[in-house]
Amino acid sequence: MNLIKVLVLNVTLAVACSAQAIGTTGVSGDFNGHHYVELEDSSWGDAEAAAVSLGGHLVSINGQSENEFVRQVFGSGTWIGLMRIADGGDTFVWSSGDALGYTNWSSFEPNNSGGHENAVELYSDGTWNDLGAEQLRRGIVEISPVPEPSVGIMLVAGLGIVGAMARRRQKAA
Numbered sequence: 001m002n003l004i005k006v007l008v009l010n011v012t013l014a015v016a017c018s019a020q021a022i023g024t025t026g027v028s029g030d031f032n033g034h035h036y037v038e039l040e041d042s043s044w045g046d047a048e049a050a051a052v053s054l055g056g057h058l059v060s061i062n063g064q065s066e067n068e069f070v071r072q073v074f075g076s077g078t079w080i081g082l083m084r085i086a087d088g089g090d091t092f093v094w095s096s097g098d099a100l101g102y103t104n105w106s107s108f109e110p111n112n113s114g115g116h117e118n119a120v121e122l123y124s125d126g127t128w129n130d131l132g133a134e135q136l137r138r139g140i141v142e143i144s145p146v147p148e149p150s151v152g153i154m155l156v157a158g159l160g161i162v163g164a165m166a167r168r169r170q171k172a173a
């Protein structure tokens with residue numbers, strides 16, 4: 001997890017010579033309880049930094065249905081959260097820290113053309129291509145809901161307090 005953060009930071013620093021706020025396009029959607037927001041064109045590193053500032057990460061596509069949702073709502077020319085962890089390496093990770101399971105590479109991809117294709121974009125057919133992180137694409141942000149204390153937990157805690165008060169009253173009697 002920390003390693004990923006350091007790597008993301010490295011990519012961010014390498015790509016972002018001048019930090020500038022990346023705006024949103026106004027296109028957004030919801031899938032499986034998660035909220036998705038589209039960013040304006042930027043490098044992959046700037047897009048991931050903007051995603052973090054919005055409380056999420058670039059999208060981690062965890063299955064075919066999520067891939068199809070992203071393709072339909074946001075289309076091609078978009079960054080997803082997948083990144084190559086080392087120049088020339090074969091290992092890709094999600095910037096969110098999600099485990100990499102489902103993949104949907106385009107034919108002959110990832111080809112690492114030129115040796116520095118360390119970021120991943122979505123094609124119009126929903127397949128994936130590794131691409132230089134300095135290229136400009138619309139980042140897709142995935143924001144997971146913040147867990148709230150459940151009613152059940154609050155109820156148990158409340159009963160505990162009532163129980164303690166009852167015991168104290170018994171002792172006093």
Ligand SMILES: [Ca+2]
Binds near residue numbers: 061
């Ligand atoms: Ca996801």
Ligand SMILES: [Ca+2]
Binds near residue numbers: 110117129130
């Ligand atoms: Ca490629």
